[in-house]
Amino acid sequence: MDSLKIATYNINGIRARRGNLLEWLAREQPDVVCLQELKAQDADFPIDDIRAAGYGAIWHGQKSWNGVAILARDCEPLEIRRGLPGDRDDSHSRYLEAAVQGVIVACLYLPNGNPQPGPKFDYKLSWFERFIEHAAGLLASGHPVVLAGDYNVVPTDEDIYNPRSWKKDALLQPESRECFERLLAQGWTDALRARYPDERIYTFWDYFRQHWQKNSGLRIDHLLLSPDLAPRLQDAGVDRWVRDQEHASDHAPTWITLKGDAGAAAEPAKSNKRGKTGARS
Template sequence: MPSLKIATFNVNGIGARLPNLLRWLEKERPDIVCLQELKAADKAFPAKTLETAGYGSVHHGQASWNGVAILARDAEPLLIHRGLPGAEDDTQSRYLEAAVLGVVVGCLYLPNGNPQPGPKFDYKLQWFERLIQHAQRLQASEHPVVLAGDYNVVPTDLDIYSTRSWLKDALLQPESRACYQKLLEQGWIDSIRHLYPDERVYTFWDYFRQHWQKNSGLRIDHLLLNPILAPRLRNAGVDAWVRNEEHASDHAPVWVEIAPETRHG
């Protein structure tokens, strides 16, 4: 059985970025993909086009905003949850969970939270707490689990080019970072930071002030692995070339390579 490549990619509008997404899928051939910020209702999700490209999919869309999807190469994801459990009254499409190729995949698009303080930041923290509660239940399962997506959190100052102009931003607030730390304390492994403990690795470069050209980036897209999956982590990286494409998203895909499960007996 070959290794698995699991990726997360905030496409920033699947309608506008579909050609970019298809180019990346063809070149990098990830096995499992978590997409965020579809900005498309379910009926506008390009499932047929993705199927032609070799990917089965499940999606949880929302017109104009948010939206998440899980893709599987040469397979069909088996839906577990559409929406974060315990938040059935939440109208924002931000969480999707499916069983894919032997892994439980949680795809998430955490609220941005700006401007803060204010109701948007309160919503971010409330959503984060619900995620933490659900993540604890996933930890108790005996399945390999990945929680992948745009967390809208810069975990430490090592994960940003400079904090100077971002000090008031919701992504860097102590409360946001504390929530992320709470997740790690449950036993989740931050794949990129685990393999590259001292390196500046970025996944997002905004469209302003030539931040891409100057490599003024942030690391806000994360793949967290539970203790059952973590020992199989072999490699991780960022497909930064995608950010340099024409009409690119402001995020680049982030991926992990997972070794095959070892069979005993």
């Protein structure tokens, strides 16, 4: 394989936006896709349509809220983990991990945390701490790893059109940003920022006050690369045309391409699957 294209896309309801997803897959043909916010139970995941589009998939749904999936073109993702470790009482479907084309791909949907302060923000920070701990273990494994998803964190003021309008939002709080900085300090590379160090790049435009039409966006969807993958970063971008479609999600797909073959298939860690086994294809 000359290159590997990995994308993350908060679809904001896969049943309502199945057509948007299938059009994007056909046009852009990413090799690996991490989906967030499915807002559908496992039985409602449109696996037949996704298979017809040429993709294998694993998914972890949840009624009305949350939900994550990993898609792989012309192959089946090998599931490693379902659910983030560290809290057996956490019932949210926010994390999947799989081996695809020699790379460990982690798909995450980090809690939004609003309103803050309050229990939702506390849960966001608690989840983030668990993720930081798990990411350290992935880094220590020696496998090539991509951490892809909706982090619900605006890393700096350069990643938002106007920070003054969002000062009280959980996405910009110092605690949220400090967690993201500690994650990067482990040795991960923020791929989109590495590719565009001096440009304002957005991945999310909310539905209010014509934010899309005015390009009043935020960068909250991130792909982080382990040190062995960072030198192979070839390109990165945001498929903005998807956000301009009718009935679009408020996020646009964000992607990277990696040079060369990832090598031998990643040896998965001990599986810790949660949810319905029938969700695996």
